Every structure is written in structure tokens, then in C-alpha cells.
Amino acid sequence: MEAAAAGSNAGSRSGSGPAPAALPPLDAESRELLEAWRDRVSCELDTVVDFWIRHSHDPEHGGFFSCLSRDGTVYDETKYVWMQGRQVWVYARLYRSVPRFRRPELLEAARAGGEFLLRCARPDPRVPKAAFALLRDGRAAKVQRSVFSECFCALALDELGRATGNACYEAAAREGLEAAERWAREEPNGPGRPPLLRLHLQRGRTAVLEHVSQDGLELPGSLGRLQNPGHAIEAGWMLLLHARARGDMAAADEAIDGFMLGPLDAGWDSPHGGLLAFHDADGLCPTQLEWAMKLWWPHAEALVALLAAFAHRRDPALLRRFEQVAEFTFQRFPDPEHGEWFGYLNRDSSLALSIKGGPFKGCFHVPRALYMCEELLNEILAGP
Amino acid sequence: MEAAAAGSNAGSRSGSGPAPAALPPLDAESRELLEAWRDRVSCELDTVVDFWIRHSHDPEHGGFFSCLSRDGTVYDETKYVWMQGRQVWVYARLYRSVPRFRRPELLEAARAGGEFLLRCARPDPRVPKAAFALLRDGRAAKVQRSVFSECFCALALDELGRATGNACYEAAAREGLEAAERWAREEPNGPGRPPLLRLHLQRGRTAVLEHVSQDGLELPGSLGRLQNPGHAIEAGWMLLLHARARGDMAAADEAIDGFMLGPLDAGWDSPHGGLLAFHDADGLCPTQLEWAMKLWWPHAEALVALLAAFAHRRDPALLRRFEQVAEFTFQRFPDPEHGEWFGYLNRDSSLALSIKGGPFKGCFHVPRALYMCEELLNEILAGP
Numbered sequence: 001m002e003a004a005a006a007g008s009n010a011g012s013r014s015g016s017g018p019a020p021a022a023l024p025p026l027d028a029e030s031r032e033l034l035e036a037w038r039d040r041v042s043c044e045l046d047t048v049v050d051f052w053i054r055h056s057h058d059p060e061h062g063g064f065f066s067c068l069s070r071d072g073t074v075y076d077e078t079k080y081v082w083m084q085g086r087q088v089w090v091y092a093r094l095y096r097s098v099p100r101f102r103r104p105e106l107l108e109a110a111r112a113g114g115e116f117l118l119r120c121a122r123p124d125p126r127v128p129k130a131a132f133a134l135l136r137d138g139r140a141a142k143v144q145r146s147v148f149s150e151c152f153c154a155l156a157l158d159e160l161g162r163a164t165g166n167a168c169y170e171a172a173a174r175e176g177l178e179a180a181e182r183w184a185r186e187e188p189n190g191p192g193r194p195p196l197l198r199l200h201l202q203r204g205r206t207a208v209l210e211h212v213s214q215d216g217l218e219l220p221g222s223l224g225r226l227q228n229p230g231h232a233i234e235a236g237w238m239l240l241l242h243a244r245a246r247g248d249m250a251a252a253d254e255a256i257d258g259f260m261l262g263p264l265d266a267g268w269d270s271p272h273g274g275l276l277a278f279h280d281a282d283g284l285c286p287t288q289l290e291w292a293m294k295l296w297w298p299h300a301e302a303l304v305a306l307l308a309a310f311a312h313r314r315d316p317a318l319l320r321r322f323e324q325v326a327e328f329t330f331q332r333f334p335d336p337e338h339g340e341w342f343g344y345l346n347r348d349s350s351l352a353l354s355i356k357g358g359p360f361k362g363c364f365h366v367p368r369a370l371y372m373c374e375e376l377l378n379e380i381l382a383g384p
Numbered sequence: 385m386e387a388a389a390a391g392s393n394a395g396s397r398s399g400s401g402p403a404p405a406a407l408p409p410l411d412a413e414s415r416e417l418l419e420a421w422r423d424r425v426s427c428e429l430d431t432v433v434d435f436w437i438r439h440s441h442d443p444e445h446g447g448f449f450s451c452l453s454r455d456g457t458v459y460d461e462t463k464y465v466w467m468q469g470r471q472v473w474v475y476a477r478l479y480r481s482v483p484r485f486r487r488p489e490l491l492e493a494a495r496a497g498g499e500f501l502l503r504c505a506r507p508d509p510r511v512p513k514a515a516f517a518l519l520r521d522g523r524a525a526k527v528q529r530s531v532f533s534e535c536f537c538a539l540a541l542d543e544l545g546r547a548t549g550n551a552c553y554e555a556a557a558r559e560g561l562e563a564a565e566r567w568a569r570e571e572p573n574g575p576g577r578p579p580l581l582r583l584h585l586q587r588g589r590t591a592v593l594e595h596v597s598q599d600g601l602e603l604p605g606s607l608g609r610l611q612n613p614g615h616a617i618e619a620g621w622m623l624l625l626h627a628r629a630r631g632d633m634a635a636a637d638e639a640i641d642g643f644m645l646g647p648l649d650a651g652w653d654s655p656h657g658g659l660l661a662f663h664d665a666d667g668l669c670p671t672q673l674e675w676a677m678k679l680w681w682p683h684a685e686a687l688v689a690l691l692a693a694f695a696h697r698r699d700p701a702l703l704r705r706f707e708q709v710a711e712f713t714f715q716r717f718p719d720p721e722h723g724e725w726f727g728y729l730n731r732d733s734s735l736a737l738s739i740k741g742g743p744f745k746g747c748f749h750v751p752r753a754l755y756m757c758e759e760l761l762n763e764i765l766a767g768p
Binding site for chain 1: 451453459462605607669671728731737739743
């Protein structure tokens with residue numbers, strides 16, 4: 001789901017489909033506010049991309065390091081295939097879509113990352129199964145039973161094909177995605193099945209549950225009651241962009257009300273502020289140790305979601321909500337000293353982990369969110 | 385390793401093997417201190433066992449609930465096989481070893497738990513593979529590729545056999561343990577291999593590393609540098625009791641200095657106090673989100689370890705260390721209102737999760753530690 005949306009034209013003005021008939025014009029105050037946020041977001045995007053360019057490239061073996069300490073030092077040389085694919089996608093998309101990033105060295109880095117994936121992602125080149133983690137030199141370190149590595153490789157190569165105009169990348173992307181789809185659809189015990197996103201909207205459409213039964217019923221116990229606001233909100237903007245591209249206004253409303261605003265309300269941690277990593281639909285204590293931590297990516301996703309919702313509906317309440325989340329996020333996550341964002345804060349927003357990247361944080365959620373916010377802000381400011 | 389040690393006569397005066405020749409006598413102040421701790425520990429053990437008796441039994445289907453909220457309410461009916469086996473062991477061991485727990489209802493509860501395991505632990509009764517988690521009615525919910533479920537079943541049935549005098553339980557324990565050993569020893573790709581504990585003492589015997597290569601070398605990256613003070617200290621007391629039982633004084637010293645005192649020093653979180661869940665041997669930031677949380681079980685293990693070390697060596701520094709850990713632990717983990725211990729504190733000792741039990745916390749570490757501390761304190765106080 002993430003792969004498909006990140007690979008779509010999400011957030012670009014040309015691909016956003018029909019909007020509702022009568023959008024109210026922006027008042028002067030909102031316009032000023034949005035312009036200020038556009039400048040702040042653009043500047044932050046530059047800083048973040050610069051961090052990854054300076055610290056994550058491996059000129060010796062190709063590919064990217066993602067395990068970077070606060071100052072960018074590599075603390076572990078493992079190369080995670082998800083992170084390789086995601087970083088290629090970010091570089092190629094920025095090169096292709098944002099004039100100030102149309103720099104040869106960015107395309108060259110994307111291409112080098114794509115070639116590293118083509119050379120090393122599959123432990124056995126005859127089988128289209130990608131590894132989860134590679135050693136620095138590209139030999140497989142770990143293989144997982146899921147289709148995410150394959151999806152992120154396909155995402156990377158598809159975008160690289162668009163950025164370079166080289167059809168070989170697109171063909172490789174298609175081949176990998178077809179294999180992943182085959183596993184997902186044809187083999188009930190294969191590495192993965194595509195989730196039917198909207199089955200997760202439960203309890204009279206008031207709660208997005210992280211796990212539901214295959215026929216869309218609530219599961220018993222903690223697992224069934226688990227809510228992950230970040231996942232719901234991220235799914236919300238993907239659903240919204242998809243709905244707008246198809247002109248499906250009912251689905252767009254469901255995306256905003258069911259997948260964004262509901263989870264934002266339920267998952268916002270008063271009085272500390274910020275989105276909880278997990279919570280329980282009945283208000284019980286979750287069993288996830290990190291449930292009350294504030295992670296970078298749900299906040300990044302919420303920024304995109306609220307701007308996409310405001311672009312669609314122009315409800316001033318959505319803009320106020322964006323401001324609330326953006327103020328919280330920009331005050332706490334960016335590192336003013338070394339650049340990029342911290343990933344893991346305690347419930348009270350104190351720093352829990354000082355790393356800038358790791359097995360699950362790389363060059364992806366932050367630059368993708370900032371890029372999409374910049375595009376959405378431009379779209380809104382260019383409107384009525 | 386844990387199974388074997390928990391199933392031994394660890395901590396009982398009769399089974400502790402030869403002690404070093406000349407133990408210095410206790411001074412009056414130490415004796416008073418130890419007597420006060422014995423009373424506190426005994427009282428806490430009563431409260432803890434009472435909590436599980438009141439809240440965890442399932443009279444309808446048999447077996448024990450472990451997912452208990454702060455006040456003992458069941459928040460999830462899943463029955464984890466590890467937790468079933470551990471609770472049977474605790475009940476049967478207390479019944480057999482501690483006069484005030486020789487109550488028919490405790491033995492009856494242990495027997496009912498053992499029968500539930502015999503009836504339900506194996507999804508296919510013809511194959512000696514136990515499930516990881518069961519539904520409330522005993523049907524399998526999840527099977528894992530490891531030998532821990534089998535080991536905890538064997539532990540439970542062995543102790544139940546001793547407590548009841550019924551040889552059928554012992555035979556079932558033996559059969560399950562033999563199957564687990566077969567998988568571990570004969571099949572290189574079987575569910576588990578026994579770890580060679582002492583290979584984990586690395587870096588000139590100054591650091592216990594959580595993961596090492598099969599030939600005892602440090603692994604690269606974060607994984608290789610990872611330290612888990614709780615595991616090291618728990619392994620330390622098991623190794624110490626084993627060494628004392630064999631009269632191996634060199635191994636006993638290594639257990640105390642390498643596996644207890646080194647990890648206690650390195651893993652103690654100044655100035656907050658308490659043991660870190662994880663840390664990095666080079667002082668870098670770990671990637672585990674909960675690395676700086678204070679979990680109940682490492683503290684419980686440290687109490688046992690330090691008393692076992694003091695019983696062996698009578699070094700007053702060990703007693704001071706015990707006091708430090710015990711003061712921290714008894715101030716923060718026990719719940720004065722509903723009984724039992726909280727499991728998960730933030731770095732600053734504020735409460736992170738209010739649950740009393742869950743998938744990884746049941747009727748085990750706390751009562752085992754309190755029982756062993758009571759036995760060790762009795763042993764020390766009965767000595768010179």
C-alpha cells in the first residue's frame with residue numbers, strides 16, 4: 001500500500017484529479033501562514049537531503065548506509081534493502097519533480113543505488129526474492145518472508161526509470177512487482193497478502209484497528225483492539241489521493257474523517273502533545289513497550305495528510321490542525337546541530353534514541369513528507 | 385539454560401554444594417540488615433502469590449491467564465505456554481519447598497495447570513512440538529520455531545512430579561525435554577541450539593555480549609555490540625549455582641566477576657538508577673526502542689545474583705550492592721495498592737505500562753526471585 005502510493009504522483013499538482021466544485025478562497029492570514037510553512041518546509045527538505053548525501057553514500061561498494069549516529073557517523077554497515085529502495089526513490093523523485101534538485105550528482109547517486117539493488121538485492125539472481133538486509137559488500141545477511149523488500153525495490157526502479165528515461169529500470173521494476181503480486185495473490189501461504197485497507201475501519205466507522213480478521217471482523221484481545229495512529233493517517237492520505245484521482249468523493253470523505261481525523265483525535269496524547277505510537281481502542285494499556293513514545297514518522301505522515309485534506313476540503317479547522325501538528329513536529333524532531341530528524345522521543349518529548357537512521361529509519365519518511373508538503377502547499381497557494 | 389537452572393535445587397540450602405573453606409562470620413549490623421530483608425522479601429512473596437491466585441486462574445477451561453491489568457482484570461484471554469509452565473513450576477516449587485505454602489489449594493492449582501498443559505500444549509498430540517500461545521479453551525493460537533515452550537512444559541511437569549509424587553508427570557517431562565534436546569543437538573536447522581554460555585564473555589572477559597558467532601567471536605555492528613545486563617546477570621547466578629554444585633571455584637569466580645559485577649557496573653544507569661534493558665559495548669546508542677527502560681526482571685535477577693554471590697564469597701561489597709539494587713527495586717516496582725510488580729518503567733522510573741502481566745510477564749520472575757532470595761537469606765543467616 002505504501003509502495004503504491006509513494007510511487008504514484010501523490011502530491012504533485014498534475015496528478016491530484018478533480019477537486020470538489022466550490023473551494024472557498026484563502027483568506028490573507030491563511031495565505032501568509034501557508035507561505036511561511038512552505039518556506040520552512042523547503043528549507044528543511046534541503047537540510048535533510050544534504051544530511052543523507054554527506055553521510056550515507058558508500059563509494060566503495062555502492063548502496064547507502066542507513067545506520068547513522070546523530071552526527072552522521074556510520075555505527076553499523078548493514079544495508080537494509082527497504083532503505084536502499086526508499087532512498088533511490090527519494091533521490092530520483094526529487095530530481096524529476098523539484099527544479100532545485102535537478103542536479104546530476106543526485107541522479108547519479110540514485111542510479112548507483114539502483115544498480116546496487118539490481119546487483120545485490122536478490123541472493124539468488126534466478127529467483128525474484130529479495131533479501132531484507134545485506135552486508136556492506138552486498139552479500140545477503142538476512143531474508144524475510146514478506147514482500148516489502150521487493151516492493152521497495154520496484155518502487156525505486158520505477159522512479160529511477162522515470163528520472164533517467166532508461167526503460168531497463170522500468171522493466172526490472174515491473175518484473176519484481178509482478179513476482180510480489182503473484183506471491184501475494186496466488187499463494188495463500190506465500191510471503192504476503194494485500195490488506196483490504198477499508199476493512200480496518202471498525203466500530204461504526206469510528207476506529208481504525210491495526211489488525212482485523214480476513215473477513216473484516218474485530219479480533220479478540222489486545223491484538224484486536226490495537227490502534228496505530230501513524231499507520232491509519234498514512235493510509236488516510238494514500239486513500240485520499242487515490243480517491244481524488246478517481247473522483248470518488250465519498251471515499252475522499254472517508255479517508256479524511258475515518259482515517260485521518262478520527263485517529264488524530266484518538267491518538268493525540270494530551271497533555272504531552274504528539275501522536276502515540278500505539279493505543280488500545282478501549283483505553284486499556286497496550287503491551288507494546290514503546291506505545292507512548294513519539295516517533296518521527298507518524299508526525300511526518302500527519303503533516304502530509306492534513307495538507308492533503310485541506311487542499312481537498314479547504315476547511316479552516318484542518319489548517320489549524322496542521323499548524324498544531326507542524327509546530328509540535330518542527331519544535332522537537334529536527335536536529336538543529338547536525339541536520340535530519342531525531343526518530344524516537346519519550347512520551348514527554350525528551351530524546352530516547354539519538355540515532356538519525358537505523359534498521360527502520362532512513363532517507364524516506366522525512367524527505368518524502370517534506371517534499372509532499374511543499375508540493376501540496378504550492379498547490380493550495382496556486383488555487384483560488 | 386534458564387529452564388535447567390530454575391528446575392534445579394538452586395537456592396535451597398541442601399543443594400548448594402561445597403562453599404569456600406573460610407567464610408568470614410556476619411557482623412551484627414549485616415545480620416540485622418539481612419534479617420530485615422528476609423522479612424520484607426517473605427512478605428512480598430506472599431502478596432505476589434496471592435495476586436496470581438486471586439486473578440489468574442481459569443476455573444472454566446483450566447490454565448492461567450497472564451494478561452492482567454493493574455487491578456488483576458483479564459484484558460486478553462490468550463494463554464501463553466511459557467507462562468503456563470512457569471506458573472505451574474512456581475506453585476509446585478513453593479508447595480514442595482516452603483512450609484507456609486504447603487497448602488492443598490496451591491498443589492491443586494499446580495496440578496490443574498499441569499493437566500491443562502498435558503491436554504492442550506501440543507496442537508498435534510502425536511508430535512512433541514508445543515504451541516507458543518493457546519486460546520482460552522486450549523486450542524492452539526500460535527506455534528513458534530523454538531524450544532522454549534517445550535522447556536517450560538518440562539520444567540513444570542518435572543516440578544509437579546516432585547511435588548505430587550506422581551511419576552507420570554516426571555515421565556512426560558522427560559519425554560518433552562528429550563525431544564527438545566534432540567532438536568537442539570541433532571538438527572542443525574532444528575528449532576534451537578543450546579548456547580555455549582561462556583563464549584559470550586568477550587573483550588578480555590570484561591563484557592558479556594548478547595550475540596556472538598558460533599565459534600565465539602564478536603559479531604560486527606550493533607548486534608555484536610549489544611549488551612543485555614538482565615540476561616548476563618541471570619546467567620551469572622545460574623552459572624554460580626552450577627559451579628558451586630560441582631565445586632568449580634574458578635567458574636564460580638567467573639560467574640560473579642564476569643557475569644554479575646561487570647554487567648551490573650556497565651548496565652547501571654547513573655544518575656537515574658536501575659538497570660538498562662540494553663546498552664552498547666562501545667557506548668553508542670542502541671537501536672532497541674526500549675533500551676533505557678527499567679524492566680522488572682533484570683532487577684529481580686540481580687537480587688538473586690547478588691545474594692547468591694554474597695552467600696558464596698561473603699564480601700561486604702556484594703551486600704552493599706544488593707542493598708542498592710533492592711532499595712531501587714522495592715521502591716519502584718511493587719504496586720502497594722493491588723499487589724504484584726509493575727513490569728515496565730521509563731528511564732526516570734515513571735510508569736510506562738500499567739499491566740501486571742502480559743505475553744512476557746507472568747507468575748515467574750518475581751515469585752522465583754523472592755523465593756530464591758528468601759532461601760538464600762536463610763542460608764546466609766544460618767551460616768557462621
